[in-house]
Amino acid sequence: MDTQYAFLPRNALDQLLDALRKAGFDRLVGPIARDGAIVYDTLTSAAQLPHGYRDEQAPGRYRLHQADSGRCFSWANGTQTLKPLTFAPQEVLWHCERDAEGCLRFKNPTVNHSPTAVIGVRACDLVALRLQERHFLGGRFHDPHYGARRESLFLLAVHCTHPAKTCFCASTGDGPKAAIGFDIALSELDEGFILEAGSLRGGELIRTLALDDATERQRELAKTEIETAALQQSRSLPSQNLREALYARLEDRHWDKIGMRCLSCGNCTAVCPTCFCHAEHSVPTLDGTQTTHQRQWDSCFTAVHSYMGHFLVREETRLRYRQWLSHKLASWHDQYGRSGCVGCGRCITWCPSGIDLTAEVAALTRQETSHV
Amino acid sequence: MSAWSPEHPDALDQLNQRPQPRPKVAVHKFSSCDGCQLAFINAGEALITLSQLVDIVHFAEAGPLDAEAEVDIAFVEGSISTPHEKERIEQVRRQSRFLVSIGACATSGGLQALRNFNSHSAEQWTQAVYAQPAYIDSLETATPVAEHVKVDLELWGCPVNARQVFAAIRALLFGVMPLIDKDKLCVECKRRGNVCVLVAKGEPCMGPVTHLGCGALCPAFGRDCYACFGPAENPNTHALARRFVGLGLLPEEIAHRFHFINSHTPAFRSAGLEWAE
Numbered sequence: 001m002d003t004q005y006a007f008l009p010r011n012a013l014d015q016l017l018d019a020l021r022k023a024g025f026d027r028l029v030g031p032i033a034r035d036g037a038i039v040y041d042t043l044t045s046a047a048q049l050p051h052g053y054r055d056e057q058a059p060g061r062y063r064l065h066q067a068d069s070g071r072c073f074s075w076a077n078g079t080q081t082l083k084p085l086t087f088a089p090q091e092v093l094w095h096c097e098r099d100a101e102g103c104l105r106f107k108n109p110t111v112n113h114s115p116t117a118v119i120g121v122r123a124c125d126l127v128a129l130r131l132q133e134r135h136f137l138g139g140r141f142h143d144p145h146y147g148a149r150r151e152s153l154f155l156l157a158v159h160c161t162h163p164a165k166t167c168f169c170a171s172t173g174d175g176p177k178a179a180i181g182f183d184i185a186l187s188e189l190d191e192g193f194i195l196e197a198g199s200l201r202g203g204e205l206i207r208t209l210a211l212d213d214a215t216e217r218q219r220e221l222a223k224t225e226i227e228t229a230a231l232q233q234s235r236s237l238p239s240q241n242l243r244e245a246l247y248a249r250l251e252d253r254h255w256d257k258i259g260m261r262c263l264s265c266g267n268c269t270a271v272c273p274t275c276f277c278h279a280e281h282s283v284p285t286l287d288g289t290q291t292t293h294q295r296q297w298d299s300c301f302t303a304v305h306s307y308m309g310h311f312l313v314r315e316e317t318r319l320r321y322r323q324w325l326s327h328k329l330a331s332w333h334d335q336y337g338r339s340g341c342v343g344c345g346r347c348i349t350w351c352p353s354g355i356d357l358t359a360e361v362a363a364l365t366r367q368e369t370s371h372v
Numbered sequence: 373m374s375a376w377s378p379e380h381p382d383a384l385d386q387l388n389q390r391p392q393p394r395p396k397v398a399v400h401k402f403s404s405c406d407g408c409q410l411a412f413i414n415a416g417e418a419l420i421t422l423s424q425l426v427d428i429v430h431f432a433e434a435g436p437l438d439a440e441a442e443v444d445i446a447f448v449e450g451s452i453s454t455p456h457e458k459e460r461i462e463q464v465r466r467q468s469r470f471l472v473s474i475g476a477c478a479t480s481g482g483l484q485a486l487r488n489f490n491s492h493s494a495e496q497w498t499q500a501v502y503a504q505p506a507y508i509d510s511l512e513t514a515t516p517v518a519e520h521v522k523v524d525l526e527l528w529g530c531p532v533n534a535r536q537v538f539a540a541i542r543a544l545l546f547g548v549m550p551l552i553d554k555d556k557l558c559v560e561c562k563r564r565g566n567v568c569v570l571v572a573k574g575e576p577c578m579g580p581v582t583h584l585g586c587g588a589l590c591p592a593f594g595r596d597c598y599a600c601f602g603p604a605e606n607p608n609t610h611a612l613a614r615r616f617v618g619l620g621l622l623p624e625e626i627a628h629r630f631h632f633i634n635s636h637t638p639a640f641r642s643a644g645l646e647w648a649e
């Protein structure tokens with residue numbers, strides 16, 4: 001049987017989850033509706049998936065609605081996807097202990113990353129994962145913690161069919177069709193799912209299910225839904241390379257205007273799947289004989305992020321926002337050879353102040369540079 | 373993370389030059405609910421470890437009583453609300469090498485500082501509230517410790533938590549200033565993986581202007597932060613207040629968001645006044 005495109009009936013979704021468990025992925029992580037949003041959590045059965053949920057997203061606003069549909073993936077994206085699973089929000093890098101002679105002894109933390117299958121990963125998040133891999137694993141220094149977590153993941157993607165108003169992955173070229181980095185990609189139709197292998201182990205897993213091939217009609221339907229999803233996106237960035245455009249406007253007055261509205265709260269960086277900044281500090285025990293060295297998410301919107309010697313490089317909010325946008329869309333090109341934005345729109349939705357980077361880029365690049 | 377402005381290095385020198393390595397510690401109480409002192413008492417095992425590292429010479433709520441003792445580190449809970457407290461805080465300062473104010477009352481005047489806005493005099497209030505007003509001797513205002521004496525370190529929160537207090541003591545035992553992270557609560561909220569109550573539910577969350585430290589406790593339980601830890605560094609109260617307008621709050625309701633537990637801090641005081649008028 002040709003497993004290039006296999007058809008999984010809707011009521012057989014649990015068989016897929018069972019097959020993942022049989023293949024050694026004891027921990028299944030997938031989307032569920034909780035606290036008014038789609039969040040990633042431990043999944044024990046397909047019944048927990050957000051059946052019939054639709055999301056409504058706008059700058060600074062996210063709402064879930066129950067629609068009359070049996071589909072599980074008819075929403076765009078939730079609060080987070082892969083980032084917390086690979087780049088932990090908080091983690092211990094090492095322990096240090098002072099022994100009776102006063103010598104310092106360093107110990108690695110015991111890390112146990114049980115094999116995990118993630119269900120429902122989106123195209124933008126797969127590209128973002130690739131970009132974070134470049135950062136944490138690609139250079140001279142390989143991050144073993146990141147690497148171990150990354151290696152433990154089996155990725156089951158879903159091609160997007162219901163983009164949110166905040167999505168613009170079509171304009172960045174990163175979606176809505178999952179193109180890279182998945183083990184299996186899934187197209188959701190009313191009657192069930194088309195499974196498509198993206199890796200050898202993904203193909204093997206599909207074969208164990210002994211499914212029929214998807215029909216020509218089913219594949220056409222799926223293709224049309226993805227194409228329509230791309231056309232539905234209303235936001236965009238004017239170019240996939242804004243390096244020159246932004247470097248030319250570093251002194252633009254518009255940064256001041258953003259600074260008036262920006263709360264410098266760091267929510268945009270926390271939800272951005274490509275942001276990787278972190279801070280490290282030692283946490284001693286009260287008796288002073290042991291410390292744990294901890295790493296946690298940081299952001300270019302915190303004061304300490306720009307602390308140097310004895311002063312803050314970016315005291316004002318406008319400079320912090322400028323750092324974020326000009327790194328993401330300009331100096332990423334110098335650093336990693338492309339823009340750091342995959343068009344997921346999360347920074348727009350989860351900004352408490354409703355700041356929309358696509359609108360800010362448009363305002364900055366619309367006219368000739370207006371210098372202070 | 374006040375690393376770029378060690379607040380009072382001279383006081384740290386004083387502390388580090390103490391004659392005996394084992395510091396003497398006092399916990400003093402002023403106008404407050406005693407909740408911050410519970411950060412010590414609730415610490416359980418850590419309190420036993422602490423008693424092996426320092427001498428607690430005065431801590432009325434826990435037992436030891438020697439309010440006049442000269443100490444190396446004094447923790448002060450509560451605001452300055454009576455003429456007697458005004459004198460007493462100066463006395464505490466004179467007898468302490470390093471003074472730490474703990475909790476909203478001591479750092480900002482606390483909830484009771486709401487009386488600082490009122491046109492009714494403290495005397496009118498006491499007449500209205502108490503059966504025997506003659507026994508009440510109150511100042512017109514409730515103010516933070518730092519408005520009266522030099523404070524070497526402030527630990528915010530209503531109440532402060534044991535983690536902050538013990539981390540500060542540990543740093544001082546090492547002879548360094550504790551790092552106080554003044555980032556916004558949102559940073560902590562996202563690390564914890566909470567769903568944002570402002571964005572997903574339209575709740576008027578104060579997190580974007582609030583000093584982190586509580587672990588984003590309220591959003592973790594689905595409710596909006598009411599800023600019990602006071603203002604964060606660089607708080608954009610104007611932008612948040614405008615967002616609250618968008619969420620449908622009335623001007624008076626916006627004023628109340630800022631004029632609550634830490635109303636006497638300059639950032640919250642002025643933000644609230646803009647909307648109260």
Ligand code: SF4
Nearest residue numbers: 272341342344345347
């Ligand atoms: S910058 Fe915004 S839209 Fe782009 S990848 Fe990050 S969160 Fe998504």
Ligand code: SF4
Nearest residue numbers: 262263265266268351
């Ligand atoms: S752009 Fe929005 S989310 Fe980002 S720091 Fe500013 S207010 Fe916060």
Ligand code: SF4
Nearest residue numbers: 558561568569577579
């Ligand atoms: S719930 Fe409040 S503290 Fe948490 S991210 Fe949202 S605005 Fe910030």
Ligand code: SF4
Nearest residue numbers: 586590597598599600
């Ligand atoms: S969330 Fe806000 S109000 Fe609640 S404990 Fe934390 S700082 Fe205080």
